[in-house]
Amino acid sequence: MIPAGIDTSALLTMLGLIAAVWAVVPSTARLSFRLSLNWFDWLVIWAALLIIHGFFFEPVLTTLGFPTFGPWLWGFDKSTTQYLLFLLLAAFVYWRSRRTRLTRWNLGLFDNLTTSLLHAGKHEELADLLQRHLASALDLAASKSVRSHLANAIRPPRPGFQVVFQDDGSITLGAGAPTSWLFRKWFSFREWLADLVGPSQRVQRRAASVVKRLLSSRRLVGHLAIARPYLCMEVMERATRVEEGFQDEFFDALLANEASVFYSELKNNDNFGKSGHRLALPDENRLVRFYCVDVDVAARLGVFRSVGEAVLARIDADEVLEKKLNGPLLTFQYVGKYHDPVHAGIWFFRIMVLEGLHQRVADHLWLHYMPHFARRLVDRAREVRPEDENHEFPTPLAYLLYEVVDATAVWVRDAEVLTKPGDVLLPDQRKGNHIHISFEAAEAIGRVIQDILMSPRVPRRLKGELLGVALTTLRNLEQREHLAALARVMRAHLIEPYGFQKQDNYLDILKQCFDEQDHVRRACLERFSEELDAARGAAL
Template identity: 90%
Template sequence: MNPAGIDTSALLTMLGLIAAVWAVVPSTARLSFRLSLNWFDWLVIWAALLIIHGFFFEPVLTTLGFPTFGPWLWGFDKSATQYLLFLLLAAFVYWRSRRTRLTRWNLGLFDDLTTSLLHAGKLEELADLLHRHLASALNLAASKSVRSRLANAIRPLRPGFQVVFRDDGSFSLGEGAPTNWLFRKWFSFREWLADLVGPSQRVQRRAAIILKRLLSSRRLTGHLAIARPYFCMEVMERATRFVEGFQDEFFDALLANEASVFYSELKNNDNFGEGGRRLALPDENRLLRFYCVDVDVAARLRVYRSVGEAVLARIDADEVLEKKLNGRLLTFHDVGKHHDPVYAGIWFFRIMVLEGLHQRVADHLWLHYMPHFASRLIDRAREVRPEDENHEFPTPLGYLLYEVVDTTAVWVRDAEALTKPGDVLTPDQREGNHIHISFEAAKAIGHVIQAILLSPRVPRRLKDELLGVALTTLQALEQHAHLAPLARVMRKHLIEPYGFREQNNYLYILKQCFDEQDHMLRAHLRSFSEELDAAWGVVH
C-alpha cells in the first residue's frame, strides 16, 4: 500500500510536450528523424524510456516483487536520476541524428524524404540532406565493396530463366525456371542470405533511380552549383555515371550567376606559373585544381563540352548579353570581363589547355571550340559603324575576339618553352615530350582567322590587328629551326583553314590584310608570303 500515491505529473508534462512538438513538426522533419535512427537506436531509446518509467512506478514494481535500484550514490536521488536519463537520451538522439548513414534498410525512407523536399521546393534542406547522404547513395547504386562481392558469390546463378523483382522486395521466377519445390526454396534462401550480406540488385537499382531523379532536376542542380559547388565537385565523377547531363547543368548554372565560385576562381587565376605562359593554380581555386592539376580528369569527364556548350548557349540565346557585348567598351577589358560568361569560358579553356600542353597530354581537349566561339560571336555582332575604325576594340565583343585569337596563339607559342634545339617534332607524335596540343592549336587558329576576316561585321582595323597577333606568333616560330614543322602547319592552315580551300574571297581578304601589316613583320614571313602568293595564283 502506498498512501502517498504515485506522482506522474512530471511524466505527463514530458509526454504532453513530446506529443505537442511531434504534432507540429513538418512531415519532412519526421521522415528525417526516422531516417536518422536504426533498430539499435530505437532499442536504446525504448530501454531508456522503460527505465525512466521504472523510476516513476517503483512502488508498483516493488509490490510485484521486482528488485529495487538499491541505495543512491554520489548525492543522486530518484528525481535527479530521471532528469539525467532524459538529458542523456536527448543527447543520444541528437548525436545519432548527426551521424546518420544511408543503408539499404533506410533507403525507402530516403526516397520518400528526398521526393517530398524536392517537390515542396525546399532545396536548401534537400541540399543539406544530400551533403550527408549522397555519397552513401552513390555507393549503394554502384556497390563494389567486399560485402557486395561476397553477396554476389552467394547469390544463385540464373541460367536459362529470368528473375522478376518487385518494388516490395519480393521476386518470382520467370519462364523456364525449374518447378521443383526444393530448388525454389534453396534459390529463395540464397537470395535472402545474399541480401543480408550486401546490397541486392534491386537495392542498387532503386538507389540508381533515386539518384537519376535527384540529379536530373535542373532546379536542384542549379541550387547546388551556387550554394555547394565544392560538394558537387567531390561527387562529380560518380554522379556523371548516373546522370550524364549533371556536369552540363552544373556549369550552365555557374555561368548564369556572376556571384558563383567559377567567376571568382577565374579572376584569381591570372598569375604565371613555371614555364612559358602556363598559369599558376592557387590552392584556394579548388574547382580549377580539381579539373586541371591532373588534366586527365578534365579529359575523362569531358568538361570542355560542358563549358563550351554552356558558353555557346549563352551567346546564342541571351539577348541581354548580346546588347552588352555590342555596347561601349568602357572598362570591360579591366573590370567587366570578369563578370562575362564568354570571357569566363575562354579563360577556362586557356588554363585547361595550357595545363594539357605542359602535362604532355595527347588529347587536344577540344580546343577547337575556339573557332566556334569566334563564329558565334561574329554572328551576334552589330553592323560596323564608321567610328569603329578609330578604336582598337570598338565593343566588348571585339575584345572577346581578341581573347579568342590570343588564347589560341598562346597554345601555339608555348611550344618554344617546351622544346629545345635538336628536338624532332611531328604533328602525329603522341608520346614522350610531344607538343600535340600546339599542332592542334596551329590548325584551329586558321579557322578562327578565317571567320574574322570573312565577316562584314568586324571592322577592318580589328581584322588587321587580330591577323597581326597570329602572324607575330608565326614569326616567333620561324626563328627556331626545330619548330619548323609547327610553323609549316600554321602557315598551311592560315591559308587553307583545316586543309580546305573554299570557294570564297578569303584568300583575297587575307592577302589584302597581310599586305597592310608592318613591313618588318612581312619581311620575316617570306615563306608565308610565297605560299600565300602560290595559293592565290592557283585560284586565279
C-alpha cells in the first residue's frame, strides 16, 4: 500500500499569508515589531514553529528514527494541536509586543524607528512609542543603577590618554596609551566585561543623543504637550537635563492651545484653600500639583521662566491676541479669561508664588515677572477713548492689568495670616517663619504701579482703581505693628520703584492719583503722604 503524501497545503497557506502581510507592512511597523522582541522571544518563536513543522513532517521524522509524539490525549489530534500552537504563538507575540522594554541591546532599533516616525511626521505613533519607552531611554542616558556602578568599577582606569568609542563597538586608544599588546587586550577585555554588566558610556551617549533629537523637535513636543501632557510631566526633570529647552517648548505649546490641560487645570484652581488667599490644589490637577505641592520642584526646574517667557512672547507677537485684548470686555471677566494665555500665566504665577509663600520658601520664584507683564500689556494697549472713563474695565487688557496688581498685592497681604503680633520680621530673613516672598512682592508692586501710572494708554479711572488696590494693601499692613517692616518696604518702593529715575514725572502723577483717592483711605495713609511729599521735594 502506497502511504499517503504529506499535506502541506495548510502550511503553505499560512506561510503565504505571513509573507504577504509582511510585504505590505510599513517599515516603521517592522522596526516596531523587531523592537518588541528580544533573543529569548525569538527562541520561543522558532521553537514553536519547529514543533508545528514537526507535526506536518511527522512521517519523515518517524522514518528517520525520531520518536513520535505518542498517543493523543483529551481529544486532541494533530490538526487541533497545530491550530492551538499557532494560537498560543500569536498570543505570545501580542503579549510581548505590549511589554517591550527598551534596553541597551535594542537601542539601535529604537533610534532607527523614532527617526523614521519623526521624519515621516507620524507624531501620534511616535507619541504612543514614547509613552512606553521615553522613561527607559532617559534611564539609559543617565544610568545610576547598581549594575552601572559595578560596570564603572570593572572598567579600566585610563589616566593620561584618550579612549575613543566607535559606534560599531570598537575601541581606539589615543595618544599616550601604552603600546603593549597584552595591555591593549586586557584593556579591551575589561571594557567588554563592563559593557556586559551595565550600560557603557557609548550606550549612554547614544541614548542621550536619541532623546535630545526627539525632545528638541518643536512639532513633536507640541504634539506631546497636547496629547500626552502627563507623560511630559513624569519625565520633565530628567528630560530637561538632556534637552534644556524641553520645558520651554512644552509650556509654549500648552499656552498656544486653549484645549490644553493647562487651561482646564487652572480653571479648576479658582478656589480658596485653608488660609489667606492660598488656592486649593485638587488631586485631578496633576500638572499644577507637580510643580506646586512642593514648590522646590518649580524652583529647581525654573518653570517660572518657561511660563513667563511664553506669556511675554504671546503678548509681543500675537496680533490676534492683541486685537482681542483691546476689544470690548463682554464676558471676558467671567468666561473669556479662562481661554486667555496671559490670564493663564498670571494665574499660574499666583498659585505658585502663594504656595511658595505658605511653604516658607526662601526664593522669590521670579514673581518679578509681574512688572514685565504689566509693562508689555500697557505697551500693547490701544489709545484711550472718552467712553473708557465710564467703565471699570473698558477692555480685557484693562482687566488683566487688574489681575497683575491684585496677584502681586495678594502675595503681600497674605503676610497677615502667616504672622502674629510680636513676630520680628526682617527683609533679608530667609530662615524660620519668614515671609521673604511678601517682601519681594512689596518691591515688585511699586514697579507694576509705576508702569501703569506712567502710561498714556491707561484710562485715568483705571489708574486710580489699581493704585487703590495697592494702597488698601499698604493701609492694612500699617494697621498691624508687627508688619511695620513690610509696610516700610512697600511705601519705599511705591514712591521710588527699582529702576526709578528722578527726571521723569512719576512722583507728580503718583501724587495726583493719590489725592484723588477716597478721603478715608488717604487719612489712614498719612505716613505715605508725608514720605511722598518729601520725595517730591528732594526731586525738585
